[in-house]
Amino acid sequence: MATKPEILIVGGGVAGLALATRLGDTLGRQGLARITLIDKSFSHVWKPMLHCFAAGTAQNENDRISFMAQASNRHFEFWPGEIVALDRANKRAILGPLRSAEGEVVLESRTVEYAALVLAIGSRANDFGTPGVAEHCLFIDNLVEANGFNEKFRMELLRAYAVGKPLDIAIVGGGATGTQLAAELHKALDLVALHSFGSAPPQLRITLLEAGPRVLPAFPEAVSTAAQRQLESIGVSVRTSAMVSGADAEGLSLKDGTRVPATLRVWAAGVKAPDVTSAFDGLSLSRSGQILVHPNLQSQDDEHIFAMGDCSFISSDPLPPTAQVARQQAHHLARHLPALLRNGIAVPSCVFRNKGAIVALGNYNGWGTLPGGTVFGGGFLHGLSARLGHLMLYRQHQVELYGLFRGLMSILADRIDAFVRPSVRLD
Ligand SMILES: Cc1cc2nc3c(=O)[nH]c(=O)nc-3n(C[C@H](O)[C@H](O)[C@H](O)COP(=O)(O)OP(=O)(O)OC[C@H]3O[C@@H](n4cnc5c(N)ncnc54)[C@H](O)[C@@H]3O)c2cc1C
Structure with a gap:
């Protein structure tokens, strides 16, 4: 591996x-930096x-972008590896050993030097240390976990078909992830029913638990109310002000003393940084472990990070x-890092421009908010426009990464694939 990349993005x-x-x-x-x-x-992804x-309503073979292919097409280097620590004095990132799926060490622990380091390692759901959650709840924070959930969902659905019993699923977290997952799981059952085993589909009993007083707290109250009504109309039981105090193999316990029995339990609440940020050589962190940065995204402790x-x-x-x-x-950093690196011009503050937000409940409904606070969506036609808006965000991302022609080709490939394959994951 080259030893001195100019800009290292993790x-x-x-x-x-x-x-x-x-x-x-x-x-x-232009060969101006590595x-x-x-x-x-x-x-x-x-x-x-x-x-x-996780629900199987999208097939991720088509939606994955290979880092190696993207790197060779777009003039950067890619190396697989997991950052485990930082050595700030020597401007080095330390990567843990790279292991194969079987656990064999393929590459020993390595260090990578940088002139400027950009950390972009995302977040995870936050179980706030609730007892039993780590052992008995599933998470959908990355593709491996989402695929793992889908495998379990399909197997439990199969069992429910065979024994003719309902399948109980509890989802913790009434934000965008939890509400959208509840709707997608119902959509998945509707689609599976089209390919079923000659028997009627089992009942899917989903309970959505939200600790706050309403679902979708980041949206205006009108959207929360409409979304809750929509979820209830497709059979999701929505419980607000429901604080989960523990999880076990049979279900969830709530602070008010009640129980929610569930075969599958998903934790989709809260956000925290990956635990590794605490090994970042003393960088100041928020209570959720996020790296504290100035408004120009520079670490509060290190001008090179x-x-x-x-x-x-x-x-x-x-x-x-x-x-x-x-x-x-x-x-913002793409615009300003080159001047910092070449001429020492400081990166200015990044001003966030709120372009609104969209939530899509499967095929059933969708809503959006515009920057001025205007709410749109809901109902057959407007719900459709919000759902299409949600899809457009993904297509925009694909076009940005692939370029216009390849981006449009990948959209076409998706359409062809949707025509050829079942519309829900069955294997
Ligand atoms: C189910 C779900 C639905 C969502 N829906 C919406 C939505 O509708 N609208 C919206 O705006 N936001 C939504 N979000 C939130 C949104 O996905 C995140 O805010 C966004 O992905 C953050 O981007 P990021 O680049 O910071 O992190 P990510 O996109 O999470 O990327 C982090 C990357 O870091 C890598 N990584 C992690 N740890 C390490 C390590 N130690 N070493 C090396 N690499 C590492 C990961 O493999 C990953 O590639 C949703 C999130 C979830 C989970």
């Missing part, structure tokens, strides 16, 4: 891959689609952990 998610691609197109193409991306996985992969997306936190102007924020921050 984490190739929404923010990291956009930054690597843009810097590759500018500095990398851009290196490190990710613990070999391919990128658009994280806001993970609940669709930047952090963006979900793993970063601006104390003077906290932003929500969303793809929109991650993307804008990546674009």
